[in-house]
Amino acid sequence: MPQSYTITFKSEAEMPDITMSLGTTLYNKTGTWRYMRPLYRDKTSPCNAACPAGEDIVDYLRMVTHGDLDQAQQRILAENPLIGVCGRVCPHPCESECNRAKLGGAIAIHVMERFVAGLPGRRVLPLADKVAPPGAQVAVIGSGPSGLSCAYQLARRGYRVTVFEGLPVAGGMLRVGIPSYRLPRDVLDAEIAAIQDLGVEIRTGMRLGDNLAFDDLRQFGAVFLAVGQHRSRKLNVPGEAADGVLPGLDFLRRVNMQERVAIGARVAVVGGGNTAMDAARCALRLGARQVLVLYRRSRHEMPAIDEEIEEAEHEGVKIEYLTAPVEILATAGKVTGLRCVRMNLSDPDASGRRRPVPVQGSEYTLAVDTVIPALGQEADLAFLDAGIRAADGLIAIDRAAATSLPRVFAGGDAATGAGTVAYAIGSGKRAALAIDRYLRGLDTQDLPPLGEHVRVAARDVDSEIVTFEQINTAYFQEEPRTLQPQRPAAERVRDFREVNQGFSEGEAMGEARRCFSCGTCNHCDTCWLYCPDVCVQRCDPASPRPPGPSRSAYEFNYDYCKGCGVCAEECPREAIVMEEELKWKR
Amino acid sequence: MEKVIMGNHAVAYGVQLARAQVIAAYPITPQTQVVEMLSELCADGRLKATFIKVESEHSVMAATVGASMAGARAFTATSSHGLALMHEVLHWAAGGRLPIVMANINRALGPGWNVWTEQTDSLAQRDTGWLQFYCETNQEVLDTVIQAYRIAETVLLPVMIVLDAFVLSHTEEPVNIPDQEAVDGFLPPYEPRYKLQPGDPHAFYGLVAPEHFMELRFKMQRDMERAVGVSQQVGADFGRAFGRAYDVLEKYRMDGAELVLLTSGSIVGTSRVVVDELRAEGHKVGLLKMRMFRPFPFDAVRAALCGAKKVAVIDRNISFGHGGIWASEVKAALYGSTCQPVIYPFIIGLGGRDVTPQSVRGIFQHTLEHDAPTEQILWMEVKR
Numbered sequence: 001m002p003q004s005y006t007i008t009f010k011s012e013a014e015m016p017d018i019t020m021s022l023g024t025t026l027y028n029k030t031g032t033w034r035y036m037r038p039l040y041r042d043k044t045s046p047c048n049a050a051c052p053a054g055e056d057i058v059d060y061l062r063m064v065t066h067g068d069l070d071q072a073q074q075r076i077l078a079e080n081p082l083i084g085v086c087g088r089v090c091p092h093p094c095e096s097e098c099n100r101a102k103l104g105g106a107i108a109i110h111v112m113e114r115f116v117a118g119l120p121g122r123r124v125l126p127l128a129d130k131v132a133p134p135g136a137q138v139a140v141i142g143s144g145p146s147g148l149s150c151a152y153q154l155a156r157r158g159y160r161v162t163v164f165e166g167l168p169v170a171g172g173m174l175r176v177g178i179p180s181y182r183l184p185r186d187v188l189d190a191e192i193a194a195i196q197d198l199g200v201e202i203r204t205g206m207r208l209g210d211n212l213a214f215d216d217l218r219q220f221g222a223v224f225l226a227v228g229q230h231r232s233r234k235l236n237v238p239g240e241a242a243d244g245v246l247p248g249l250d251f252l253r254r255v256n257m258q259e260r261v262a263i264g265a266r267v268a269v270v271g272g273g274n275t276a277m278d279a280a281r282c283a284l285r286l287g288a289r290q291v292l293v294l295y296r297r298s299r300h301e302m303p304a305i306d307e308e309i310e311e312a313e314h315e316g317v318k319i320e321y322l323t324a325p326v327e328i329l330a331t332a333g334k335v336t337g338l339r340c341v342r343m344n345l346s347d348p349d350a351s352g353r354r355r356p357v358p359v360q361g362s363e364y365t366l367a368v369d370t371v372i373p374a375l376g377q378e379a380d381l382a383f384l385d386a387g388i389r390a391a392d393g394l395i396a397i398d399r400a401a402a403t404s405l406p407r408v409f410a411g412g413d414a415a416t417g418a419g420t421v422a423y424a425i426g427s428g429k430r431a432a433l434a435i436d437r438y439l440r441g442l443d444t445q446d447l448p449p450l451g452e453h454v455r456v457a458a459r460d461v462d463s464e465i466v467t468f469e470q471i472n473t474a475y476f477q478e479e480p481r482t483l484q485p486q487r488p489a490a491e492r493v494r495d496f497r498e499v500n501q502g503f504s505e506g507e508a509m510g511e512a513r514r515c516f517s518c519g520t521c522n523h524c525d526t527c528w529l530y531c532p533d534v535c536v537q538r539c540d541p542a543s544p545r546p547p548g549p550s551r552s553a554y555e556f557n558y559d560y561c562k563g564c565g566v567c568a569e570e571c572p573r574e575a576i577v578m579e580e581e582l583k584w585k586r
Numbered sequence: 587m588e589k590v591i592m593g594n595h596a597v598a599y600g601v602q603l604a605r606a607q608v609i610a611a612y613p614i615t616p617q618t619q620v621v622e623m624l625s626e627l628c629a630d631g632r633l634k635a636t637f638i639k640v641e642s643e644h645s646v647m648a649a650t651v652g653a654s655m656a657g658a659r660a661f662t663a664t665s666s667h668g669l670a671l672m673h674e675v676l677h678w679a680a681g682g683r684l685p686i687v688m689a690n691i692n693r694a695l696g697p698g699w700n701v702w703t704e705q706t707d708s709l710a711q712r713d714t715g716w717l718q719f720y721c722e723t724n725q726e727v728l729d730t731v732i733q734a735y736r737i738a739e740t741v742l743l744p745v746m747i748v749l750d751a752f753v754l755s756h757t758e759e760p761v762n763i764p765d766q767e768a769v770d771g772f773l774p775p776y777e778p779r780y781k782l783q784p785g786d787p788h789a790f791y792g793l794v795a796p797e798h799f800m801e802l803r804f805k806m807q808r809d810m811e812r813a814v815g816v817s818q819q820v821g822a823d824f825g826r827a828f829g830r831a832y833d834v835l836e837k838y839r840m841d842g843a844e845l846v847l848l849t850s851g852s853i854v855g856t857s858r859v860v861v862d863e864l865r866a867e868g869h870k871v872g873l874l875k876m877r878m879f880r881p882f883p884f885d886a887v888r889a890a891l892c893g894a895k896k897v898a899v900i901d902r903n904i905s906f907g908h909g910g911i912w913a914s915e916v917k918a919a920l921y922g923s924t925c926q927p928v929i930y931p932f933i934i935g936l937g938g939r940d941v942t943p944q945s946v947r948g949i950f951q952h953t954l955e956h957d958a959p960t961e962q963i964l965w966m967e968v969k970r
Contacts, residue, residue: 012801017742017809018683019802020780021789534784 144172209383600731702938
């Protein structure tokens with residue numbers, strides 16, 4: 001490398017026409033001027049932080065924008081084998097946190113997931129390293145989302161898994177709780193079949209505590225309890241035993257098992273959750289002329305998914321707020337009416353929602369012939385071994401999903417009460433990771449604490465969650481959220497075929513491109529274009545990535561980077577940080 | 587191929603044929619169609635160039651400078667206030683010895699707000715180190731764009747092509763559009779002597795101490811002077827290749843002319859008609875069309891005017907506190923010459939006021955009837 005030197009020209013003839021150095025300037029390592037250093041450092045997107053199933057949403061959306069659809073599907077499947085299910089029924093807490101909400105509406109993440117799930121071809125689930133000890137076997141009790149998730153994560157690591165299901169069909173609440181107009185059965189069947197393709201055996205009609213005992217499970221190195229919550233809470237009002245009272249979950253189970261269910265012309269559904277919405281909409285589809293949902297709080301407190309409420313109303317379901325039943329009226333043992341009382345909202349209770357209190361003297365009577373209580377559900381834990389501790393109606397577990405009985409683990413609604421498919425999938429995954437460690441004699445307590453989401457293919461990213469204020473909105477236009485088409489309400493109430501129709505490929509690509517890619521480098525080249533010192537260099541994709549927390553496609557040439565920070569300032573998605581140089585000199 | 591096109595599109599065709607590689611531009615009336623057509627040519631691939639939208643004319647010239655430094659054949663177009671805003675970077679382009687070509691559509695500077703033709707915007711940039719060519723017709727506009735790159739890339743100085751707002755820019759005339767092959771033969775690809783290369787970095791345009799600065803300016807002026815002969819050579823070569831030869835100025839019916847009308851831009855065309863009429867009437871009158879303003883072609887002007895008794899200089903511009911700019915340049919050119927015609931410094935047509943054959947005839951008449959100019963500036967058609 002040449003050194004700096006001084007030239008004095010004797011005449012103009014010796015000089016170049018322009019003022020330029022005759023020698024190269026490479027000797028001048030302008031990087032020594034720097035006191036701040038840019039670093040590629042991916043951060044956590046709000047959607048990823050919010051996903052109970054631990055999906056890497058921002059990464060798979062990036063893959064979609066690059067046209068790598070199969071890769072995107074495999075990326076989600078590593079965390080969740082039921083993406084066709086979640087793309088339809090998940091309450092998508094990711095979308096509630098999406099930074100795009102402030103610039104045209106949250107990304108329709110659940111519809112994107114459904115699109116990626118629906119790629120043509122037979123689903124092949126991604127395998128993981130075969131770490132299972134030879135002959136290791138695991139029993140999973142319950143074939144709902146939690147049990148299936150656990151079975152999948154174990155099977156892809158080489159475990160032999162047997163799933164015992166009490167019902168004659170697999171799928172748990174997905175099969176008997178969620179109506180087919182929200183989740184078509186072929187979608188569910190295909191996703192379960194893909195898990196079975198990994199060697200998972202599902203034995204239906206085997207109910208623990210009934211025709212299956214804990215003693216029968218001795219051959220298994222570990223047992224995972226994922227029995228769900230299948231018992232409807234009672235109304236606890238007089239008249240509940242009358243003919244015409246159909247507990248919500250029983251009603252849905254019979255409808256979903258295609259049993260003949262006698263329904264009256266005038267139906268009252270009591271409750272404000274998704275079970276209430278499902279029951280009301282099923283009642284319409286079974287021919288009820290009038291379906292009324294009674295909820296004791298206001299719309300604001302209603303726990304059902306917003307879209308479900310809107311779809312129910314479009315179909316003709318009426319919702320009456322701030323009212324609660326006090327007595328079911330019956331004549332000759334058959335329901336004839338419902339006595340209700342108006343409610344007022346008082347101060348917030350332990351759940352943070354305002355507590356409803358009855359308004360004195362406001363009682364009134366509705367003429368109905370069917371009452372469907374849908375006040376929530378609880379687990380039937382009568383089967384539990386005495387050594388397994390329960391608390392508040394839930395199986396007690398630690399961060400490794402372990403119960404108080406050695407080798408027995410638990411998850412899903414029966415242990416968490418969370419009540420969503422995505423949470424159940426995350427819970428089953430946590431148990432699988434714990435069981436894998438347990439059976440290999442490793443520490444099981446290094447899993448994230450309960451409440452944090454578990455990932456099996458985590459990228460190395462900072463835990464800092466990117467806020468809207470950190471997004472460089474100069475690079476984004478306000479663009480409306482893409483809506484998926486729906487069948488017209490008048491048509492869809494006549495059958496149980498699917499309501500939502502999903503995205504076309506064009507719609508999906510357009511929606512993916514709206515994503516800010518919060519905190520995740522998506523190779524947009526902005527830093528590369530802006531660097532005034534030509535210090536941002538594209539990495540050869542084939543070469544090993546530089547060490548550190550970034551998975552970036554670029555690297556800085558620190559010999560010449562002056563630390564001006566233009567790259568970090570311009571980065572549209574907060575994937576570059578500036579750090580004091582002193583930290584690096586030490 | 588013959589086409590009937592406006593001056594602004596003649597610019598764009600010229601740029602397309604010259605195979606410009608980077609165009610940075612900001613729209614301004616009356617230049618806008620130049621940019622519109624070039625952006626379309628870039629968008630649909632007829633011109634393989636990068637079109638850069640920039641937020642102001644200052645940045646336009648900065649981007650153009652950057653492109654030229656990187657070795658690209660660069661182009662832009664502007665007018666009036668846009669040119670004024672570029673002023674600082676015009677020096678940078680010239681001092682950087684970058685062969686950029688720019689079209690400037692002559693337009694008055696406000697206030698009062700005015701979008702019509704006047705030469706003050708471009709003439710006010712005379713000291714920036716840019717070559718300047720003033721065009722009479724749309725054909726000349728197209729031809730000059732092509733010649734400009736060859737001249738600029740020979741002397742390593744930027745070239746401004748100037749045309750009148752609306753009279754040329756928006757008026758359609760029949761124009762012969764040369765074949766691409768012929769233009770490629772006339773104008774080879776640009777081979778930069780120096781260029782920015784990330785792989786072989788050099789320091790460009792750094793600090794120059796007093797011990798070397800003057801030499802750089804000396805070399806620049808010497809190349810400016812050389813540009814007269816280069817432009818004459820290129821204009822003659824163009825004539826051989828395309829049948830339309832150009833010089834730095836044009837003598838029209840100057841044989842035995844005692845009274846010479848001297849002007850530039852589209853007033854030349856009007857004056858040709860008047861001179862023909864006056865010759866038919868028996869007057870010994872000629873016309874000197876000025877095409878090159880910078881560098882000023884001293885020798886050619888002296889030679890052309892030797893023999894004339896009176897020279898009426900028609901200026902559509904004003905240097906406040908001095909007068910018509912062409913007139914002062916012509917006077918300076920004749921200083922110390924053995925030929926000393928009387929100079930009549932007319933100012934007419936500011937802010938786009940029409941200069942008609944009657945106007946030119948009025949100038950002739952005034953010059954004919956007076957032995958010397960009656961005022962420092964001979965204002966024509968001013969309501970006073």
